[in-house]
Amino acid sequence: MHELPQQLANGLILGAMYGLIAIGYTMVYGIVQLINFAHGEIFMIGGFGAYTVWTLLPDGSSLAAVIPLMILGGILCSVLVGTAAERFAYRPLRGAPRLAPLITAIGLSLFLQQLVWAFYPDAKSDISFPQFHGDPFHVLGATVQRGDLFVIIAAPVCMIALGWFVNRTRSGRGMQATAQDPDTAKLMGINTDRIIVMAFAIGAAFAAVAAVGYGLHNGQIGFRMGFIMGLKAFTAAVLGGIGNLYGAMLGGLVLGIAESLATGYMGDVPGMDLFGGGAWKDVWAFVLLIVVLLIRPQGLLGERVADRA
Amino acid sequence: MLILTTVLTTGALTLSACGSRDDDSGDDKGGSSGGKKTTVVIGVDAPITGDLSALGLGIRNSAELATKIANKQDLVPGFQFKIQALDDQAQPTIGQQNATKFIGNKDVLGVVGPLNSNVSQSMQKPFNDAKLTQVSPANTGTELTQGDNWKSGDKKRPFASFFRTATTDQIQGSFAAKYLHDTAKINKVYLIDDQKTYGAGLAASFKDTFTKLGGKIVGADHINPDDRDFNSVVAKVKKTGAKAVYYGGEYPAAGPLSQQLKDSGAKIPLMGGDGIYAADFIKLNKKAQGDLATSVGAPVEQLDSAKKFISDYDAAGYKDGYEAYGGGTYDAAWSIIEAVKKVAADNDGKLPSDARAKVLEAMSTVKFSGVTGDISFDEYGDTTNTMMTAYQVEGGKWVPKKSEVYKP
Numbered sequence: 001m002h003e004l005p006q007q008l009a010n011g012l013i014l015g016a017m018y019g020l021i022a023i024g025y026t027m028v029y030g031i032v033q034l035i036n037f038a039h040g041e042i043f044m045i046g047g048f049g050a051y052t053v054w055t056l057l058p059d060g061s062s063l064a065a066v067i068p069l070m071i072l073g074g075i076l077c078s079v080l081v082g083t084a085a086e087r088f089a090y091r092p093l094r095g096a097p098r099l100a101p102l103i104t105a106i107g108l109s110l111f112l113q114q115l116v117w118a119f120y121p122d123a124k125s126d127i128s129f130p131q132f133h134g135d136p137f138h139v140l141g142a143t144v145q146r147g148d149l150f151v152i153i154a155a156p157v158c159m160i161a162l163g164w165f166v167n168r169t170r171s172g173r174g175m176q177a178t179a180q181d182p183d184t185a186k187l188m189g190i191n192t193d194r195i196i197v198m199a200f201a202i203g204a205a206f207a208a209v210a211a212v213g214y215g216l217h218n219g220q221i222g223f224r225m226g227f228i229m230g231l232k233a234f235t236a237a238v239l240g241g242i243g244n245l246y247g248a249m250l251g252g253l254v255l256g257i258a259e260s261l262a263t264g265y266m267g268d269v270p271g272m273d274l275f276g277g278g279a280w281k282d283v284w285a286f287v288l289l290i291v292v293l294l295i296r297p298q299g300l301l302g303e304r305v306a307d308r309a
Numbered sequence: 310m311l312i313l314t315t316v317l318t319t320g321a322l323t324l325s326a327c328g329s330r331d332d333d334s335g336d337d338k339g340g341s342s343g344g345k346k347t348t349v350v351i352g353v354d355a356p357i358t359g360d361l362s363a364l365g366l367g368i369r370n371s372a373e374l375a376t377k378i379a380n381k382q383d384l385v386p387g388f389q390f391k392i393q394a395l396d397d398q399a400q401p402t403i404g405q406q407n408a409t410k411f412i413g414n415k416d417v418l419g420v421v422g423p424l425n426s427n428v429s430q431s432m433q434k435p436f437n438d439a440k441l442t443q444v445s446p447a448n449t450g451t452e453l454t455q456g457d458n459w460k461s462g463d464k465k466r467p468f469a470s471f472f473r474t475a476t477t478d479q480i481q482g483s484f485a486a487k488y489l490h491d492t493a494k495i496n497k498v499y500l501i502d503d504q505k506t507y508g509a510g511l512a513a514s515f516k517d518t519f520t521k522l523g524g525k526i527v528g529a530d531h532i533n534p535d536d537r538d539f540n541s542v543v544a545k546v547k548k549t550g551a552k553a554v555y556y557g558g559e560y561p562a563a564g565p566l567s568q569q570l571k572d573s574g575a576k577i578p579l580m581g582g583d584g585i586y587a588a589d590f591i592k593l594n595k596k597a598q599g600d601l602a603t604s605v606g607a608p609v610e611q612l613d614s615a616k617k618f619i620s621d622y623d624a625a626g627y628k629d630g631y632e633a634y635g636g637g638t639y640d641a642a643w644s645i646i647e648a649v650k651k652v653a654a655d656n657d658g659k660l661p662s663d664a665r666a667k668v669l670e671a672m673s674t675v676k677f678s679g680v681t682g683d684i685s686f687d688e689y690g691d692t693t694n695t696m697m698t699a700y701q702v703e704g705g706k707w708v709p710k711k712s713e714v715y716k717p
Contacts, residue, residue, distance in 0.1 A: 014538060126537075128595070131595065143573055145572055218537040219595065224535070277529075277530045278501075278530050278531060281533075
């Protein structure tokens with residue numbers, strides 16, 4: 001069992017990334033009841049945005065020094081695409097049957113993938129992302145790469161900032177009001193259109209941060225990376241209780257750690273040696289989801305969606 | 310290019326239509342009338358766009374080069390060879406459509422390709438039904454020639470029309486095991502594969518030989534080829550104290566797997582088959598130094614038999630390189646040309662009415678010294694040339710370490 005700290009650390013890093021992406025799903029859902037399935041691609045675009053900034057910088061730049069610029073570039077691209085998607089793909093369909101924006105989302109995600117594939121140099125296959133040099137850290141028996149520190153720090157920082165924004169600022173309270181009852185919020189003088197755009201933008205920005213973490217963690221990015229990560233993050237959002245911001249982060253962490261432990265130990269459970277491999281980790285993640293939803297249909301932290309109906 | 314091919318093919322169709330009418334009428338004036346040459350088309354199927362297009366373009370160009378050289382040498386008097394190249398985008402469904410197109414063009418007497426074993430699986434039956442010869446320069450999936458039960462020793466050739474100039478994964482995996490055990494002196498290996506036809510077959514054959522040689526498989530796992538985070542599997546590898554990882558799969562997943570392995574502090578090499586023997590593997594993996602791969606054939610740059618091929622290829626001025634399968638493709642196309650030559654020679658320098666069936670028949674007797682060595686086919690359609698090479702990453706490049714004709 002002596003690799004347990006390592007497996008927990010791996011799960012934590014992966015889970016923090018899921019959580020950051022899941023914020024985008026959960027926020028948009030909380031306000032407009034829309035599952036933005038193109039969010040995985042908005043995440044992917046954040047990664048390419050950050051990478052593009054890197055390629056524009058002079059050779060030999062120190063990664064630690066330019067990483068804020070890269071994050072900014074990634075956020076810019078993601079937010080641009082995210083809000084454009086809201087304006088041109090979802091807003092015209094507001095009020096249409098639920099199925100219509102869902103199909104649009106799937107079409108949009110394919111469009112964004114092909115767009116990056118067609119126009120980005122070398123994106124035919126994965127491209128390598130800059131990485132921190134230097135030895136990894138050893139913490140409580142686990143080896144943590146320098147690049148992974150980014151996600152470990154970024155996730156709580158983002159969550160605290162989001163919590164402050166939602167609870168303490170005027171726009172944040174407007175967001176809560178819109179989520180509770182958009183029509184009444186409008187009557188109270190809240191510009192709900194602006195709130196919705198804001199929800200898309202914040203979600204996209206978080207996804208871009210996660211994408212930088214993904215690039216640093218895996219050493220490469222690719223135009224297909226949004227699909228699986230997006231699906232997992234959506235799962236995390238549902239697991240935590242879709243619509244609940246803290247639930248998204250908690251769901252992400254639970255999912256990441258569950259995957260990691262399933263890969264590491266499921267094979268050791270008697271009679272399970274056939275189902276313990278790395279290829280089965282997604283299966284266990286979804287089994288967990290089903291079990292949680294059977295016991296707590298509203299997800300781990302729940303949401304007030306039920307009392308809206 | 311496409312328009313050109315179409316024009317050529319249409320032209321060829323009309324020509325041969327005239328020829329057959331002459332034959333039917335039994336007119337003695339037929340045959341080599343007025344110095345006009347009979348056109349034989351060799352179909353080429355490869356991924357010309359998409360992820361694997363570099364390999365696919367190398368295949369198309371090398372096949373075209375073979376026909377040009379044969380025409381220049383006037384290898385088959387009264388005959389002229391052309392290629393018809395179709396893009397399969399590495400997709401089985403498109404491959405099958407292409408197969409139908411080749412079958413529909415009755416000047417096509419043989420097809421070179423495809424690159425991917427699963428694409429081949431979709432093409433084998435239509436070709437077999439049409440008695441149209443297919444020679445792949447790159448398919449290594451053992452079941453393509455020896456049937457689905459080859460692992461249990463029950464070898465049965467499923468399609469008589471399929472041949473290949475690349476050797477099988479059975480031989481490749483076994484060669485890798487022998488190299489790792491005997492030459493690299495490693496006897497504790499962790500086995501990982503991606504559960505696809507290629508990866509799982511390679512890993513199974515590796516395991517078989519490695520344990521027979523006395524090596525120990527200290528653990529085995531499977532991964533999903535779309536994943537890029539393998540840290541949980543890596544933690545397991547580290548626990549077992551393995552001295553190397555053998556990976557059955559392709560470079561997009563192998564690159565991060567190898568890097569995460571070294572990041573974790575396990576300073577052990579990763580070894581794989583021709584699926585990781587690619588420049589991209591090193592580009593995507595900053596810690597590839599010391600990693601190993603096997604590939605079919607010898608590096609053409611090192612073969613005396615390939616010198617002429619390389620200079621001809623350069624002289625032809627192709628924009629893209631011949632890549633890993635260029636030599637094998639040239640030999641594949643050449644074997645079809647040789648078969649056509651035999652058929653023509655047996656029939657007074659003309660094509661018989663059942664030309665496709667006759668060419669297929671002639672394939673089993675084809676024998677020549679090609680770019681990659683002596684080419685002939687065994688009773689399964691596999692090449693008898695089982696040259697294998699082991700490579701290692703040194704200073705950001707694949708360096709050939711050992712080439713041998715391997716018999717498991």
